[in-house]
Amino acid sequence: MNISILAFAIVILSTMANAQSVYRWRDPSAAPITTPIVISAHGMDSAHPTIVGLNEALIVDVANLSTFLKTVNSTDEIVLVMDGQRFDGIKAESVDTNSSCITFRLTLDDFSGINQKQWAEVLGRPNPWKLKPVSISIAKIGSGYPLSTVVSKVDRIDDHGVIRAASRANGYSMQIKVIHLDRFYIASAVVIFFIVFFVNRALNTTMLRGTSESDSGKEGAYSLSLTQMAFWFMLVVISSIYLYTITTLYVPISTSVLGIITISTASALAAAGIELTKRSTAAKNNTTVEQRPTHSILTDITNDGSGGLSLQRLQVVVWTVLFGFYYCYRVWATVSIPDIDNSMLILMGLTSAAYVGGKVPEKT
Numbered sequence: 001m002n003i004s005i006l007a008f009a010i011v012i013l014s015t016m017a018n019a020q021s022v023y024r025w026r027d028p029s030a031a032p033i034t035t036p037i038v039i040s041a042h043g044m045d046s047a048h049p050t051i052v053g054l055n056e057a058l059i060v061d062v063a064n065l066s067t068f069l070k071t072v073n074s075t076d077e078i079v080l081v082m083d084g085q086r087f088d089g090i091k092a093e094s095v096d097t098n099s100s101c102i103t104f105r106l107t108l109d110d111f112s113g114i115n116q117k118q119w120a121e122v123l124g125r126p127n128p129w130k131l132k133p134v135s136i137s138i139a140k141i142g143s144g145y146p147l148s149t150v151v152s153k154v155d156r157i158d159d160h161g162v163i164r165a166a167s168r169a170n171g172y173s174m175q176i177k178v179i180h181l182d183r184f185y186i187a188s189a190v191v192i193f194f195i196v197f198f199v200n201r202a203l204n205t206t207m208l209r210g211t212s213e214s215d216s217g218k219e220g221a222y223s224l225s226l227t228q229m230a231f232w233f234m235l236v237v238i239s240s241i242y243l244y245t246i247t248t249l250y251v252p253i254s255t256s257v258l259g260i261i262t263i264s265t266a267s268a269l270a271a272a273g274i275e276l277t278k279r280s281t282a283a284k285n286n287t288t289v290e291q292r293p294t295h296s297i298l299t300d301i302t303n304d305g306s307g308g309l310s311l312q313r314l315q316v317v318v319w320t321v322l323f324g325f326y327y328c329y330r331v332w333a334t335v336s337i338p339d340i341d342n343s344m345l346i347l348m349g350l351t352s353a354a355y356v357g358g359k360v361p362e363k364t
Contacts, residue, residue, distance in 0.1 A: 036068035038149035041136040041174050051131060053177040054247065057093070058104045060138055060151075065100040068147065072140055080104045081137040081146040083153075085118040088141050102138060106176075108247045120334040122176070126246065128184045131175035178335075179246055187245040191238050198234060202227075203297070221292040222300035224313055224355065225268035228320050232264050235324055239331045246335055256340035260323070260348060267352040274359050304358070312358035316351045323348065 040061040043052035052058050058080070062068060072078055078092040094103045108119065122134060136151040153173035202208045208227050209220045236253065243251040282288055293307070294300055302317055304310035323344060330338035 034064060034067070036062055036064045036147050038137050038147050038151055039063045041151045043174075050173075051175045051177060052106065053180070054106050054108060056106055058106055058136070058174070060102045060104065060136060062100050062102060062138065062147070065095075065097060065102070068138075069095070069097070071144075075102075077141045077144075078102060078138055079141045079144075080106075081139050082118075082122050082134045084135065084146065085121050086139050086141075086144075086146065087115050087118050089115040091141070092138075108249055116336060120336060123178050123246070123335045124333045126178040126332075126335065128179040128181060132178050133173040133175050136174050183245040183248075187241050191241055194237065195234070198230070202230060208297070209294070219294055221294040222297045223268070223271060224301040224316060225264070225271040225352075227297065227301050228316065228352075229261075229264040229268050231320060231324060232261055235327060236261070236337075239328070239337065242331065243335065243337070251337055254337045254339045256342075256345060257327070257337055259345050260340060263345070263349050263352050267356055270356045271359055274356070310358060312351075312354045316355045319348060319351050 038060055042049035042059055042061075044057050044059075045051060060080075075092045075095045078095070080087045080090040090104055090107065092102050093105050096102075123132065126132060133153045135149060135153050137146040137149040139146045151174055206219065208222050208230060236257065240251065240253075243249075292300070295303075302309055302313050304313065323340070326344075327338065327340070
């Protein structure tokens with residue numbers, strides 16, 4: 001009998017402790033809140049309940065859930081809100097009215113669709129060694145206003161359940177594991193191997209040279225157009241590997257990035273066509289084409305046939321490097337293959353056209 005009473009007392013005290021933990025942001029003497037409020041959220045890992053990974057389940061506990069359910073026609077109209085961003089593509093997976101819990105899954109299946117901008121805001125600029133704190137709430141799909149939430153990194157809730165701006169939240173935030181370290185280390189090893197192998201082949205073979213062999217039997221100079229094409233090839237491959245470590249999905253290449261690849265490929269083809277025309281003309285006239293001497297790769301791609309610095313070549317190199325840095329930053333900031341501004345595409349096209357036009361009077 002005494003054991004039963006003791007067990008019952010432990011259960012009651014545990015329940016009171018949990019309630020105090022859940023409602024620790026409220027004054028105990030405050031009147032009960034009757035409006036729907038998100039009071040907690042957790043993942044499926046009981047050892048780390050405030051940490052959730054992508055493509056994992058997230059459970060949101062809503063006080064007065066029945067009141068909120070009266071505002072929607074079905075559970076498909078309930079969507080997740082993270083950091084104030086309403087994810088209309090992440091709908092309630094299940095609703096348990098007994099426990100007042102709603103389960104969502106942080107899926108990235110629609111990453112390039114309806115939620116792309118929202119995911120970029122939440123996941124952008126990730127740090128592999130740090131978790132991403134996020135506020136959690138729910139809303140009605142479309143134009144529904146998010147519920148007040150205790151799971152917030154920036155706001156606090158007063159005793160009446162009203163959000164108040166504050167320098168520090170009085171609840172807590174969820175933390176998203178954006179990059180899994182095991183996948184990150186494996187991907188880093190793959191990328192390093194790819195870079196070392198590619199650079200070694202580029203420097204020790206004729207892969208980036210205008211011709212495999214000159215008329216005098218010596219290697220030709222490094223080709224700017226081939227180097228530019230290889231540069232963008234490497235960036236797109238490395239960024240795709242990086243994004244796969246986060247999303248475990250193939251993130252489609254944007255139209256503007258395809259435009260950049262097209263411009264660099266067209267420049268390489270045009271340059272090769274000019275060299276072929278020069279050699280064909282020389283063969284008909286029983287003459288030889290004077291080969292550009294080769295030095296370092298930087299000297300070869302910036303100097304013209306006379307050995308002097310070429311403005312057309314220099315601007316292609318400068319803009320390509322700057323666009324490359326911008327592209328890498330946007331991949332990191334938006335966790336996607338970014339769209340490049342049309343003005344940048346036009347500028348790249350013009351500089352490439354100037355380079356191709358300047359090759360006509362150059363040595364091969």
